[in-house]
Amino acid sequence: MPAPVRAGDLTSVAQVEDHASVCRLCRLCRERTMVVTGSGPVDADVLVVAEAPGYHDDREGRLLEAAPGELFAEVLELAGITREDIFLTSVVKCRPPTGRAPFPDEVEACEGWLFREIALVQPRVVVTLGSLALRLVTGRQESIAEVHGELQHVAVQDRDIVVWPLYHPGAALHVDRLADALRVDARALGLLLAGARSERSTRERAREARTPTVPAAELPTPAAMPAPAPSTGATPHASDEPQLSFDVE
Numbered sequence: 001m002p003a004p005v006r007a008g009d010l011t012s013v014a015q016v017e018d019h020a021s022v023c024r025l026c027r028l029c030r031e032r033t034m035v036v037t038g039s040g041p042v043d044a045d046v047l048v049v050a051e052a053p054g055y056h057d058d059r060e061g062r063l064l065e066a067a068p069g070e071l072f073a074e075v076l077e078l079a080g081i082t083r084e085d086i087f088l089t090s091v092v093k094c095r096p097p098t099g100r101a102p103f104p105d106e107v108e109a110c111e112g113w114l115f116r117e118i119a120l121v122q123p124r125v126v127v128t129l130g131s132l133a134l135r136l137v138t139g140r141q142e143s144i145a146e147v148h149g150e151l152q153h154v155a156v157q158d159r160d161i162v163v164w165p166l167y168h169p170g171a172a173l174h175v176d177r178l179a180d181a182l183r184v185d186a187r188a189l190g191l192l193l194a195g196a197r198s199e200r201s202t203r204e205r206a207r208e209a210r211t212p213t214v215p216a217a218e219l220p221t222p223a224a225m226p227a228p229a230p231s232t233g234a235t236p237h238a239s240d241e242p243q244l245s246f247d248v249e
């Protein structure tokens with residue numbers, strides 16, 4: 001019998017999918033239709049962690065199908081991203097019977113796949129949906145009600161990760177108050193991502209500006225350079241919008 005594979009030894013998301021798709025590490029393998037592993041671009045900036053496959057997900061092989069998927073699509077739109085932009089995965093990869101929450105030993109058995117996905121994708125931000133995903137990723141026993149929409153910084157396998165906690169669309173579907181909070185937090189996530197993109201393009205422009213594209217001999221000497229434009233007194237980013245950004249590098 002071959003030795004069991006350690007998730008930490010896998011070197012690609014495809015390998016994680018191959019091995020997880022035949023996993024029998026916990027009792028959830030007995031009633032699943034299929035293992036629903038993470039999917040999306042393997043270099044995604046945003047990795048979303050749901051709780052577990054639902055009834056339709058188990059049959060379709062895709063997370064957040066049906067009604068929760070419709071609210072999730074709205075969340076992504078408010079954040080200015082699409083399903084095609086994100087890597088979407090979950091705490092456990094097989095559907096718990098009757099749609100119950102995964103038991104602690106099932107989470108423990110499955111977490112290696114998730115943490116390997118995070119380590120391989122190296123997203124700029126991890127969006128957790130609901131308390132279970134939040135607690136697993138951060139390692140802190142916080143309630144989603146206390147910290148939703150608040151930026152968290154955690155170390156995952158020696159790497160600093162930015163976490164953005166959201167209510168789970170499946171839970172928010174039935175409670176208007178949670179759905180409203182989810183929409184507010186999704187808009188704020190959009191601002192954060194826009195801030196990060198702007199910061200990145202500023203850094204890239206600064207890097208390009210420091211890299212001569214013509215031979216040094218052809219660069220203008222300081223004496224030949226135009227004088228700096230006089231100050232207009234305007235402040236950079238003179239906008240009424242909050243300038244949200246986060247250090248992700």
Ligand code: SF4
Pocket residue numbers: 020023024025026027028029035092093094106109110
């Ligand atoms: S839930 Fe995770 S650990 Fe359990 S059988 Fe499915 S893939 Fe394996």
